[in-house]
Amino acid sequence: MFTREEHVDLLLNTLNEAVIMLLDACNANQAQDEILSLKKIAKNKNSNHKQQQKTIKKCSFYHKKPVDKTK
Numbered sequence: 001m002f003t004r005e006e007h008v009d010l011l012l013n014t015l016n017e018a019v020i021m022l023l024d025a026c027n028a029n030q031a032q033d034e035i036l037s038l039k040k041i042a043k044n045k046n047s048n049h050k051q052q053q054k055t056i057k058k059c060s061f062y063h064k065k066p067v068d069k070t071k
């Protein structure tokens with residue numbers, strides 16, 4: 001049989017563990033949200049980079065120096 005103090009200590013320890021688990025879950029959820037946000041940013045930057053590369057190719061195609069075929 002538990003004394004009243006032991007029973008309160010057990011309840012407090014259980015409650016403390018539950019709070020820690022909730023905080024861990026909350027932190028994990030925030031971390032997952034941050035990862036998704038960073039993935040979106042990376043995808044946008046990759047898309048912008050691809051667009052820039054296409055533009056550079058188009059520009060370089062139109063601005064190529066003529067090849068001297070007499071050599």
